[in-house]
Amino acid sequence: MVIFKKIKDIKGYLSAKKVAGASVGFVPTMGALHSGHLSLVEKARENGAVSVCSIFVNPTQFNDKKDLEKYPVSIDADIELLISAGCDVLFLPDVEEIYPGGESNIKAYDFGYLDTVLEGAKRPGHFRGVGQVVGRLLEIVEPDHLYLGQKDYQQCMVIKKLVEMMGMSQVKVVICQTVREADGLAMSSRNRRLTEPQRVIASLIYQCLISIQTKQVSGSFEIVRKECEDILKAKGFAPEYVALADANSLTLLSEYKQDTPMVALIAAKIGDIRLIDNMLLA
Ligand code: PAF
DSSP states (O other), rough: OOESSSSSHHHHHHHHHHHOOEEEEEEEOOOOOHHHHHHHEEEHHGOOOEEEEOHHHHHHHGGSSSHHHHOOOOOOHHHHHHHTTTTOOOOOOOOHEEEEOOGSSOOOOOOGGGGTTTTHHTTTTHHHHHHHHHHHHHHHHOEEEEEEEEGGHHHHHHHHHHHHHHTTTSSEEEEEEBOOOOOSSSGGGGGGGGHHHHHTTTTHHHHHHHHHGGGGGGOOOHHHHHHHHHHHHHOOEEEEEEEEEEETOOBBBBBBBSSSSSEEEEEEEEETTEEEEEEEOO
């Protein structure tokens, strides 16, 4: 695996590969890698593409500075994992490389409605920061395929919109299934901060999603939402939202709909650790 810290170096390397006919599969990350990330890298290598992973803990997407300070960093272990997953290129820039002269110099995008609901409402400024950094990374890497995990469902929608707004229709956004622990907990870099007792109950979020899925026959989502919130609270979670939405537009729904693709989404805190998960309803 080749590691680049400077934009001009990775650009030079990738443009030579592209001239030689290679396609590029890109996985942006903030490090603290787990099997979910590695499964994206494996996808990025499909069909002989040059797989590129970036690790950059993006300060502009942390609306809560304490969250940024506590964000797990494990760069040496990440490098080992990427090598074992067969990653070809790691881009490891510093803040000055991504935001030369400060973040105000880098274009920010307006995601409209998507920035006003669920994650957008709970984490003001978060998607603005995600848009800034992913926009910058896309201009640098210019991938053919961009691989994202469904765990961050709303982020996937935001990034798809970003690609459209940037006029980069040549970039195919590939959303990959959430990778889960044996008990259903969605893999996340934040999971490593869970204490043992917190880890034991963390899969309750997944169980709530399953119950939202199975209780579709009841028609009314409001009752199921209340049940889930009560169960989560009883076990010591602070739920931020338990929501049902149109899977294409993220319009919130209070009733299950028969002819609409739906997604259930949950965000809840255990202690100071914020977990999110979602499930497309079948
Ligand atoms: O999902 C993440 O890890 C980050 O939000 C991303 C897409 C790498 C942008 O910093």
